[in-house]
Structures are given as C-alpha cells and as structure tokens.
Amino acid sequence: MKKGKLINSFQYAFFGLWMCVRDERNMRIHIGAAVVVCGMGLCYDISRQEWSVLLLTIGAVMSLEAVNTAVEKVVDLTTTEHHPLAKYAKDVAAGAVLLFAFIAVVIGILIFSPYVQQSF
C-alpha cells in the first residue's frame, strides 16, 4: 500500500471517530463513563490485568457505538420511508450496544467492588 494512502486511511478513520463524538450523544455518554472509570482505576491503583480488561471493555463499547452509528446512517441513506427492515437493522444494532453496555457495568462492578469495600 502507498504511504500517502495509508495516512489518508488513518485520517478518514480519525475523522469518522470525531464525527461520532461530535454528533452522537450516546458516544459522549460512553466517553464520560470511561473517564470516570479510568479515574477510579487510578485512584484505586488497579492491577495491570484489571486495566487490560477495563480498557478492552471501554474500547468494545465505543467501537460498537461507532458501528451502530454507521448502521443508522446507512439505513437512513437507503430509505427515508418507514420500513420494517430499517427498524430491524437499527434496533438490532442498538441492541448490540445495549448488551455490551450491560456487560461493561457488570465488569466494572466485578473490578471495583473489592476496592470500594476495602476503602470502608
């Protein structure tokens, strides 16, 4: 692959993430939650393994939100009409984010509950 093209690909990808943050309220909520849990991670001095799980979880939630946004945009591009398949695609993509967001909350509780209990 040519060097220029590789740089362009990174630029497009970063611009995609920026548009997601700029336009999607849910993405900004995920970022807020990530800042809070990373702050807690620093406060409680969690282990390397716990940081790995935490960062993987944060990355997965945000990546899923980005894919959900992409699905929404493609559906909107495909039809402006009310269509059951459009609803199906959007709701399934949203469900994927919701499912992993629940898992992320459970992971957060598993990681931080021993530290929070110790501090009382």
Ligand SMILES: Nc1ncnc2c1ncn2[C@@H]1O[C@H](COP(=O)(O)OP(=O)(O)OP(=O)(O)O)[C@@H](O)[C@H]1O
């Ligand atoms: N073209 C369509 N045909 C049928 N149902 C649709 C269509 N567009 C959206 N919907 C449905 O309307 C509801 C709201 O969709 P919308 O696109 O506004 O996304 P949203 O859930 O509000 O997400 P976001 O806040 O990320 O935009 C969802 O249940 C979605 O499946």
